[in-house]
Each structure stands twice: as C-alpha cells, then as structure tokens.
Amino acid sequence: MKNKNHIIKQFELSPLAKAGIIIVNMEDQDVEKHDISKPHRDNHCQLMFAVNGTFRLNIDFKNIEFTAPALICIFPEQVHHIIAVENPKGWMISFDPALVSKEVLQLLENKISNPFLLQAESKFGEQLHILMDLIEKVQLENTNSYSQKSIHSLLHALLSLIAGEIVAAAAIDKTKENRSIIIKESFINLTKEHFKTWKQPAQYASALSISVAHLNDTVKSLTGSPVSVHIQEASVMEAKRLLYFTDNSVKEIAYEVGYDEAVYFGKLFKKVTSLTPLEFRKKFRD
Numbered sequence: 001m002k003n004k005n006h007i008i009k010q011f012e013l014s015p016l017a018k019a020g021i022i023i024v025n026m027e028d029q030d031v032e033k034h035d036i037s038k039p040h041r042d043n044h045c046q047l048m049f050a051v052n053g054t055f056r057l058n059i060d061f062k063n064i065e066f067t068a069p070a071l072i073c074i075f076p077e078q079v080h081h082i083i084a085v086e087n088p089k090g091w092m093i094s095f096d097p098a099l100v101s102k103e104v105l106q107l108l109e110n111k112i113s114n115p116f117l118l119q120a121e122s123k124f125g126e127q128l129h130i131l132m133d134l135i136e137k138v139q140l141e142n143t144n145s146y147s148q149k150s151i152h153s154l155l156h157a158l159l160s161l162i163a164g165e166i167v168a169a170a171a172i173d174k175t176k177e178n179r180s181i182i183i184k185e186s187f188i189n190l191t192k193e194h195f196k197t198w199k200q201p202a203q204y205a206s207a208l209s210i211s212v213a214h215l216n217d218t219v220k221s222l223t224g225s226p227v228s229v230h231i232q233e234a235s236v237m238e239a240k241r242l243l244y245f246t247d248n249s250v251k252e253i254a255y256e257v258g259y260d261e262a263v264y265f266g267k268l269f270k271k272v273t274s275l276t277p278l279e280f281r282k283k284f285r286d
C-alpha cells in the first residue's frame with residue numbers, strides 16, 4: 001500500500017484564498033501539501049471524485065471504507081483524516097463555501113451520503129469526469145482575467161449536476177411527508193449554526209415559525225429522538241472535535257460549546273457518549 005501522504009493531497013491555502021477554488025489530480029505528485037494523516041479540519045469544503053482505487057478515511061470519528069467510483073463531501077466543521085488508500089485516481093476539489101448557493105450547500109450536507117457510490121461507467125460519472133477534467137485544465141492554463149470566472153461557473157455546474165443526481169436518487173415524493181422532512185432538516189441546520197447559544201427548543205421553533213410541540217413531534221417521528229437530544233448532540237459533536245484535535249482543557253471546550261459550568265458539561269457529555277471528556281480524548285487520540 002502506498003504512503004497516504006504521498007497519494008491524496010491537501011494544499012496550502014494561498015491559491016484557494018485568492019481564487020476560492022483549487023482542484024488537484026490524485027495522480028499529480030508535484031503539489032504543495034500538508035500532513036493529512038493527522039486529524040484536522042479546514043475552512044473550506046472538499047469534494048473528492050474517486051475514479052479508481054480503494055479508500056479508508058475517518059470523518060467525524062467514523063471510519064469510511066469504499067471502492068471507487070464514488071463521491072465524498074467534507075464540510076468545514078468536520079474533523080477528518082486519511083487512514084489508507086491504494087491505487088487512487090480522480091480529483092480533489094476544495095472551494096470556499098461562500099461561492100456556492102446556500103440551497104445547494106445544504107442539499108449536499110443534508111442528502112449526500114459518504115460515500116456516494118456511483119455505477120461503473122454511468123452517464124453521471126462520465127459527466128463528472130468531463131467537468132473535473134475541464135476545471136483542472138482551465139486552472140492549469142489560467143491565461144487571462146476571465147479564467148477564474150470560468151472556474152467558478154464550472155464549479156456551479158459541477159455542484160448543480162451532483163445536486164440533481166442526489167435529488168433523483170432520493171426520489172422524495174412531493175407529499176405532506178415532504179413538509180416534515182423540510183422541518184427536520186431546517187432544524188438540524190439551525191442546530192449546527194446556533195448550538196452554542198440556542199439551548200432551548202422554543203428558540204428553534206420560533207425561528208421555524210411553528211409550535212414547540214409540532215417541532216418536537218416532527219423531529220421525533222423522523223429521527224426517533226426529541227428536539228432537546230439533537231440540541232445536546234450538536235454541542236457534544238463540536239466538543240468531540242475540539243477534544244480530538246486540540247489540546248484545550250475541558251473547561252475551555254465547555255465554554256466554547258456554550259456551557260459555563262464544566263461539571264454540568266462533563267455530565268452531559270458522559271450522558272451522550274458514555275465517556276467523560278478526558279476518557280473520550282484518550283480513547284480516540286491514542
């Protein structure tokens with residue numbers, strides 16, 4: 001098996017900061033990179049289109065194993081690293097989420113499964129291949145002031161193509177049930193944005209213009225857990241990430257995720273994970 005740092009590249013962000021997008025061919029060996037074998041998270045989205053190879057990654061404490069062809073999406077808040085890869089072929093594209101419509105970004109985050117497995121030699125896969133290859137070529141040539149605009153347009157085309165495929169694969173009926181799904185997904189998105197300061201179900205119900213009872217019934221019917229549990233889990237997930245890749249104290253992390261009392265936070269963390277914060281850090285970092 002090849003060295004994982006030699007195979008899939010991540011990049012210093014000077015080109016990304018300037019253009020908002022950077023694409024790397026997995027077979028290219030001459031690219032700036034930083035160590036991706038260590039858990040970390042980035043301030044940009046990453047989309048991997050694997051044409052060939054076998055892969056083992058860890059995203060938010062879950063090991064993901066798959067064989068190409070497949071898509072993987074990693075979002076800015078997610079802690080991730082490469083465990084092992086073999087015979088990789090394809091592209092990694094990193095982009096500033098501000099370049100993408102909120103609707104498409106939320107669709108990707110809510111609906112795409114990691115990995116999103118593709119049919120071999122499918123028309124969708126062929127279209128992805130064409131667009132990725134074209135983005136890479138335009139980036140390499142970068143001959144005039146319109147090159148970046150071309151890359152931005154191609155990124156929109158690429159993500160819209162993927163969004164369309166996700167919607168088709170999900171095959172969601174336009175029925176009353178769909179309204180419940182929209183409420184649930186909107187609530188989950190709000191927990192990601194406001195978990196630090198919004199600790200009460202009423203705050204989320206107000207933002208969605210529905211009653212607390214309706215929100216709770218809807219979320220519980222679709223997920224099996226009440227609203228309060230999801231609010232707690234959003235804080236605990238961020239705490240896990242900070243415990244995993246920072247050396248911050250438990251007290252500092254408790255404050256970072258919205259709890260002034262470290263003792264209360266510790267009890268909540270153990271209730272959700274069955275481990276104390278320090279036990280979690282030791283288990284996963286060791």
